[in-house]
Amino acid sequence: MIDHHLAKLRARSVLSREEEEAIRSSVARIEDYPADRIVVPSHRSLDHSTLLLDGIMCRSKALLNGERQITELHVAGDFADLHSFTLKYLDHEVLTLTRCRAAIVPHEALRAITERFPGLARIYWFATNLDAAIQREWAVSLGRRPARARLAALFCELQVRLEIVGLTEGPYFDLPLTQTDLAECMGLTNVHVNRTLRDLKQEGLLAFRSGRAHVIDRDRLRSVAEFDPAYLYLGREAR
Amino acid sequence: MIDHHLAKLRARSVLSREEEEAIRSSVARIEDYPADRIVVPSHRSLDHSTLLLDGIMCRSKALLNGERQITELHVAGDFADLHSFTLKYLDHEVLTLTRCRAAIVPHEALRAITERFPGLARIYWFATNLDAAIQREWAVSLGRRPARARLAALFCELQVRLEIVGLTEGPYFDLPLTQTDLAECMGLTNVHVNRTLRDLKQEGLLAFRSGRAHVIDRDRLRSVAEFDPAYLYLGREAR
DNA sequence: CGCGGGGTTGAGCGAATTCAACGGATGTGG
DNA sequence: CCACATCCGTTGAATTCGCTCAACCCCGCG
Structure with a gap:
């Protein structure tokens, strides 16, 4: 189910048996989405994060003339909006580019597992910093x-x-x-x-x-x- | 000393007396830098973060032809490389654009205060996510x-x-x-x-x-x- | 007084855009 | 089963925004 996610984490950190179990049990439900569907609207209070299981999502910001900039692509195993855990609302939309399946992880569950397992807190903090690193590399592409x-x-x-x-x-x-x-x-x-x-x-x-x-x-x-x-x-x- | 930093945090979160004191006591020393000095080299193991007190720093990535892309500007009160706490090394350089003064905060001190004060952990996690939000807005500028x-x-x-x-x-x-x-x-x-x-x-x-x-x-x-x-x-x- | 860094301006160029047309594939309803 | 619409990809022609190259200015400084 969330094997892609575990593989992604294990590519960068060691994950204990208990931590893995905690992650598995933090999933509240599974959702399916068609292509071109807004999964997380911008500027709206959020109480959960979205763990992409299959398909491709993106973060995008729109301009008034209808153009938009995609700031990151998400593939299976990525949290598309883990940063909403600390930000509370997003400055951008998250939407599907293909049909997608995703696991919904309540912020309450994230709070619980990151407090019980400081190592997981570091791992997920790291994960949002990795997103930022990807965005930086894109900035190099866009700018230069x-x-x-x-x-x-x-x-x-x-x-x-x-x-x-x-x-x-x-x-x-x-x-x-x-x-x-x-x-x-x-x-x-x-x-x-x-x-x-x-x-x-x-x-x-x-x-x-x-x-x-x-x-x-x-x-x-x-x-x-x-x-x-x-x-x-x-x-x-x-x- | 770190009043700009506290003002920045207070603009987004509530900070208790104890948390403020913990932040103050996490500063190991103060450093001065001339303009155009690399403060944090890329791809090098790090054991501390740099809290900018005065002047302007930036994060920048260089291309082979000598061009570079600045991915974020930092002003007084910003941690220039708080993300190094979880990333361990950086994918970019941090350098001064003007003369600067900065407080050095060991990762060990960050680990201590974020474990003692979960609220501070959330505040600093938030701070790195805020950097990412700024980078996203820049991506919109650069791309569109x-x-x-x-x-x-x-x-x-x-x-x-x-x-x-x-x-x-x-x-x-x-x-x-x-x-x-x-x-x-x-x-x-x-x-x-x-x-x-x-x-x-x-x-x-x-x-x-x-x-x-x-x-x-x-x-x-x-x-x-x-x-x-x-x-x-x-x-x-x-x- | 010469030098270098930063700012300013012009001329020409070029990478990417705009606008437009068209083709193929897919889907849908009559 | 065909007519039609739609989406995506493809190509050409003209245009433009920003770049390159170059010169020159100003000013602080050694």
């Missing part, structure tokens, strides 16, 4: 990388994040997003994403078609993106 | 706002953040940054920042000269930026 490198960086990141939770098959992984979704992540237009993906394919770096990605040449793709996975905090990177 | 709105949003944010800690004088505040610093925050070139600031001044919105900002027309500046301070979590915004 040309379109090619932006998309390259995004696919490099997703490959690693999906690999951790066992959702890649070698260089292939499912990513059922539209080109417009990718554009809203990386601050581009869908038209330019289309052309840039064509270029990346022609160069033999990356193929993305009908919701499936193929990292053809990982080393060169990473080089284009200047991708360094240290920001994903998988351990052993501190010097 | 044109240069004018980017700079407008930045100055709107800084006015609020400085006001909280008592560092504004009405519509005026000191911001001893260069136009190149602003460019590195907002993903622009110093040349374009220069022209955009000129435009903002000519429109009677904002004047920025020799390290001092004057928000001439706050309402119109906020309107240009589509600035909504809710993301700064000053309370009473949840609906």
Whole structure:
């Protein structure tokens, strides 16, 4: 059920038997959502967090002209809004980009397990800081990388994040997003994403078609993106 | 000494006498730094966090060609690297943009006070989530706002953040940054920042000269930026 | 007095956008 | 089963916002 989540935590921390059990028992219920559904509205008081089990969600902020910026993608195993535990309401929306299944974890349960297990408190605090690290790397893409490198960086990141939770098959992984979704992540237009993906394919770096990605040449793709996975905090990177 | 910090915390939470005392006693020492000094190197194991008392620091990530993206600015009262408490090392550098004074808080002291005072744990967890919220708003600027709105949003944010800690004088505040610093925050070139600031001044919105900002027309500046301070979590915004 | 950092301005360029059209796939209702 | 609508992807042409390159200014400072 929440195995993807446990895999994600175990990729960065040691988890005791009791802690694992506490996490399992904190799930109040399971929810299903269709694609393009707002899961967590912005500026609304919240009393639970949403642990994504299957599908892809995102955090997004809208502008008045209808454009929006996606600030992070969430895959199976991620809490989409763990930060609502301390923030009480969110400054952005959380919405589904595909059909999704999620576990609902009441803030009351989070409070209980983080007080009983200080180690879990640290682990979940860490998890929200990891989200922030991902957002920083996206800021680098948005602010300084040309379109090619932006998309390259995004696919490099997703490959690693999906690999951790066992959702890649070698260089292939499912990513059922539209080109417009990718554009809203990386601050581009869908038209330019289309052309840039064509270029990346022609160069033999990356193929993305009908919701499936193929990292053809990982080393060169990473080089284009200047991708360094240290920001994903998988351990052993501190010097 | 750390009054700016206490003011920042009190703008979002209630702080007991004992908690305040615990915070005060967690400071190990005070450090001074010249401008353009790396305070926290990236990818290096850390055992303390840095509470900025005076001056301006930033978080920045460098690219191979020498360009860099500043992902957040820090002012008096901010922890520049509180997230290092859980992350152990950072994916970015923290450096001074001006001369700075800072309080060094050992992670050991943070561990002690957050275990003794669960409320402080929540407050500091919140603080790192607030940093993430600021980074999200910057992502919106970087990805979707044109240069004018980017700079407008930045100055709107800084006015609020400085006001909280008592560092504004009405519509005026000191911001001893260069136009190149602003460019590195907002993903622009110093040349374009220069022209955009000129435009903002000519429109009677904002004047920025020799390290001092004057928000001439706050309402119109906020309107240009589509600035909504809710993301700064000053309370009473949840609906 | 020369030097360097920061600011300012102009000219030309280029990456990405806008606008528009079209194709393929999918779904739906008559 | 076909007509039609919709969504997503694709491509071309024209445009534009911001960049690059370069020159010059001002001012504080050694």
